[in-house]
Each structure stands twice: as C-alpha cells, then as structure tokens.
Amino acid sequence: MAWKINCPEEVDINWLQNLFLEEFNPEVLGEGREDVSLFIDMQNVKFCTPAGLCGLHEFIKSHDGRTSVRRPEKNNAHRYLQRIGFFDNLKIFSDKDFASHPASGRFKEMMIISRDIQPRSSVVDDLCRDIACVVAPDDRDFQEFVLFCMAEMVNNVIQHSHSIGVTCAQYYRGTREVEVAIADHGRGIQSGLKDNPEFSSLDSDLDALEISTRPDTSGTFDSSSDPYSNKVNSGNGLFYLKKIVEKCHGHLNIFSHSGHYYQDGNEAPRIQQNSFFPGTLVVFRLNRDYTSTLGDVIREIREESLSAQQITEDLPDIQFE
Amino acid sequence: MNIILTERPDSFLSGAECALQIRENQLVPAIRKGQTVEVDFSNVRGTSQSWMNAFVMGTLLECGIDSLRYIKFQHCNPLVKELITFSVQKAKMRSLHAA
Numbered sequence: 001m002a003w004k005i006n007c008p009e010e011v012d013i014n015w016l017q018n019l020f021l022e023e024f025n026p027e028v029l030g031e032g033r034e035d036v037s038l039f040i041d042m043q044n045v046k047f048c049t050p051a052g053l054c055g056l057h058e059f060i061k062s063h064d065g066r067t068s069v070r071r072p073e074k075n076n077a078h079r080y081l082q083r084i085g086f087f088d089n090l091k092i093f094s095d096k097d098f099a100s101h102p103a104s105g106r107f108k109e110m111m112i113i114s115r116d117i118q119p120r121s122s123v124v125d126d127l128c129r130d131i132a133c134v135v136a137p138d139d140r141d142f143q144e145f146v147l148f149c150m151a152e153m154v155n156n157v158i159q160h161s162h163s164i165g166v167t168c169a170q171y172y173r174g175t176r177e178v179e180v181a182i183a184d185h186g187r188g189i190q191s192g193l194k195d196n197p198e199f200s201s202l203d204s205d206l207d208a209l210e211i212s213t214r215p216d217t218s219g220t221f222d223s224s225s226d227p228y229s230n231k232v233n234s235g236n237g238l239f240y241l242k243k244i245v246e247k248c249h250g251h252l253n254i255f256s257h258s259g260h261y262y263q264d265g266n267e268a269p270r271i272q273q274n275s276f277f278p279g280t281l282v283v284f285r286l287n288r289d290y291t292s293t294l295g296d297v298i299r300e301i302r303e304e305s306l307s308a309q310q311i312t313e314d315l316p317d318i319q320f321e
Numbered sequence: 322m323n324i325i326l327t328e329r330p331d332s333f334l335s336g337a338e339c340a341l342q343i344r345e346n347q348l349v350p351a352i353r354k355g356q357t358v359e360v361d362f363s364n365v366r367g368t369s370q371s372w373m374n375a376f377v378m379g380t381l382l383e384c385g386i387d388s389l390r391y392i393k394f395q396h397c398n399p400l401v402k403e404l405i406t407f408s409v410q411k412a413k414m415r416s417l418h419a420a
Binding site for chain 1 (some may be wrong): 390
C-alpha cells in the first residue's frame with residue numbers, strides 16, 4: 001500500500017496539527033516508480049516555516065520504503081527550499097541555478113544533529129551559536145534567549161531521542177519573531193520517560209507531554225533516588241524552555257507521536273491528541289520586542305521555584321570573586 | 322587549583338556533557354582531596370541551565386552541599402551569577418528533599 005501527503009500552500013504548525021496520509025496508487029507517477037510507497041506532493045506550496053520543514057523532513061526520513069517528492073510549482077517556494085537546504089539534506093533536486101548569499105539576519109539553513117556528534121566536544125556550543133547569531137545578529141540580549149532555548153532543545157535530543165535530528169530557524173521581519181524548530185524521528189517522549197521505573201506504566205502521549213514539562217522529571221533517572229550524582233541530566237530541559245516562553249510571551253509547540261502540546265505565553269498549556277508524528281518536534285517562537293534580559297527572567301523563574309517549595313532556609317554562601 | 326572553562330571569547334556553554342566531563346575529571350577529584358578550586362568564567366557570556374546543573378548542582382549532590390565552600394567562582398557576569406545561584410538553590414532543595 002502507498003501513501004500520499006498532500007502539502008497545502010502553507011507548510012507550518014497548523015498543517016502539522018491536521019496532517020493526514022491519504023491512500024495512493026503509485027502507478028499514476030509513471031513507469032519505473034510503481035514501488036514508491038510515500039509520495040509527498042509539494043506542488044501547491046507557497047510558504048514554509050521551520051516547524052513545517054523540520055516536521056516534513058523527519059516524516060520522510062522515518063519512512064522505510066521509496067519516497068517520491070513533487071516540487072513546488074511556485075519558483076519562490078522552490079528556491080527557498082533549495083536555499084534552506086531542504087532538498088540537499090534529502091539528497092534530491094540538486095540542480096541549483098543561484099549563487100548563495102549569506103543568510104545573516106534571515107534564516108539558518110537546515111542542519112543535521114547526527115548520532116556521530118560527540119556530546120563532549122564543542123559541536124553543540126557551535127551549533128547553538130550559529131543559529132542565534134544568524135537570526136539575531138545585532139541584538140545580544142535576544143541572542144541569549146535563543147541560545148538558552150536552543151541549548152535546552154539540543155541537549156534533549158542528544159540525551160533522549162536515540163535518533164538523528166534536524167534543526168533550522170527563521171527570522172520574520174514583519175512580526176519581529178524568530179521561529180526555531182528541532183525534530184527527530186526517534187522513539188518519542190513517552191518511550192523516553194518509560195526508561196524511568198516511576199513511569200513504566202505510562203501509556204499516553206498526552207500524559208507524557210504534561211509530565212515532561214514539569215521540573216525535575218526525566219526518563220534517565222528515578223526521581224525517588226538521588227538523580228544527579230552520576231548523571232548529566234537534571235530533568236529540567238523542557239521545563240526551562242516552557243518557563244522562558246511563558247515569561248517572554250512566546251509560543252511553544254511540542255509534537256510527540258500522537259500528542260501535541262501548545263503554549264501561548266503565560267496561558268495554561270493545551271495538550272491534545274494529534275495526527276501521528278513519527279518522533280518529536282519542538283518549536284519555539286520568540287518576539288524580539290521583548291525587552292528583558294535572560295538574567296532577569298532566570299531570576300524570576302528561580303524565585304518562583306523557591307516560593308513554590310516553601311523553603312525558608314538561607315542559601316549557602318556562594319563565593320563570587 | 323584553577324579551572325579555565327574556555328579561552329574562546331564570548332562563549333555560551335551549551336552542551337551539558339562537556340560540563341559533566343569537567344566535573345568528573347577536575348572539579349570533583351579536587352574537592353575530594355580538600356583542595357579549593359577557582360573556576361574561571363572569563364570569556365563566558367552565559368550557559369544553558371542544563372550545563373550549569375550538570376556542573377554545579379551535580380557536584381554539590383555528589384560531594385555534599387557543604388562542598389560549596391571549596392569552590393570560588395571567578396569573573397562571572399550577572400547572567401552567569403544568576404545561573405549559578407539557581408543551580409545551588411536546586412541542589413539545596415534536592416538535599417533537603419533527600420533528608
């Protein structure tokens with residue numbers, strides 16, 4: 001049986017929320033392509049966001065059989081997909097008829113987060129720096145928000161997904177927003193959490209999304225024991241990301257298998273059933289008009305955390321020199 | 322003992338595994354010997370909280386919260402100070418919870 005994904009004009013978050021596979025007869029593609037088992041029709045595409053592209057990329061990568069892609073008819077859309085590296089990463093349509101210009105201030109091309117990345121090298125630092133400097137070249141305060149959120153997302157993929165991921169970013173001048181997406185076709189958040197005996201009976205992607213955005217929660221340790229003595233993971237990556245988005249009035253979307261988590265600024269998150277995504281996709285949007293500094297926001301989060309725990313004891317002295 | 326985290330100007334330390342490596346190879350062994358460790362944050366504009374937790378909180382939970390007296394944090398900008406404070410607070414909460 002073959003399947004078809006019919007891409008609309010806008011390949012973005014809204015599309016991912018409603019994505020479905022249609023049954024398809026590959027014989028209509030012509031001779032020699034009868035064995036195509038996934039057909040991506042991008043003919044009508046006019047506009048793509050990092051979320052849509054990373055999501056579609058991982059959909060294609062997760063597919064075992066032969067995949068065929070139909071190019072967008074609109075030249076602008078086709079050229080954007082070439083420039084952002086969508087076709088190169090999939091090793092299709094290598095015909096380029098343009099000279100690349102520096103993308104500083106606009107977008108960061110799709111980059112693969114490979115299983116071969118040595119987590120203890122500086123590759124993760126370089127990857128985050130590349131993205132932040134491209135989408136916010138002249139705004140150091142804003143760069144720090146992007147660096148911080150990006151780092152939490154990349155650490156998450158490296159520690160939990162057991163798969164290869166892809167990331168890209170775009171700055172939208174009209175709305176002064178940055179969208180950064182990172183996706184993998186790994187085992188999903190629910191499976192990751194189940195490594196922790198405390199969550200071994202978890203059987204819902206929706207519950208997994210809610211749990212994963214709480215503080216001090218991870219699949220890599222049992223929170224009833226001492227989690228940090230020999231592990232790198234403190235179980236707070238998605239929690240910090242959620243809190244930054246909340247404080248900065250941004251947007252956070254997480255797709256993991258059949259679950260979708262959406263947060264709009266400081267409103268209560270909405271977690272609902274979604275069409276199946278073959279891995280995890282995390283997307284954040286931040287607005288450059290937000291004027292606070294990362295240090296101030298971290299202090300707010302820390303103070304909230306302190307009051308939630310109702311701890312009255314003073315912190316031990318920290319020796320800053 | 323002196324730990325220089327980076328010589329590359331304007332670094333944002335993101336990868337938590339790198340923090341774990343410095344903790345395992347340098348910071349914890351020195352503390353266990355009773356040595357004072359000066360951690361130099363020159364050239365560091367910031368870190369992810371995961372990096373800082375792997376470095377500071379992990380050490381305090383491994384060696385005990387009192388081991389903080391062996392660590393001197395040098396040349397920290399306001400953001401780095403805030404990230405360190407948050408990590409120490411997390412370690413304190415954890416140790417109280419465990420007790």
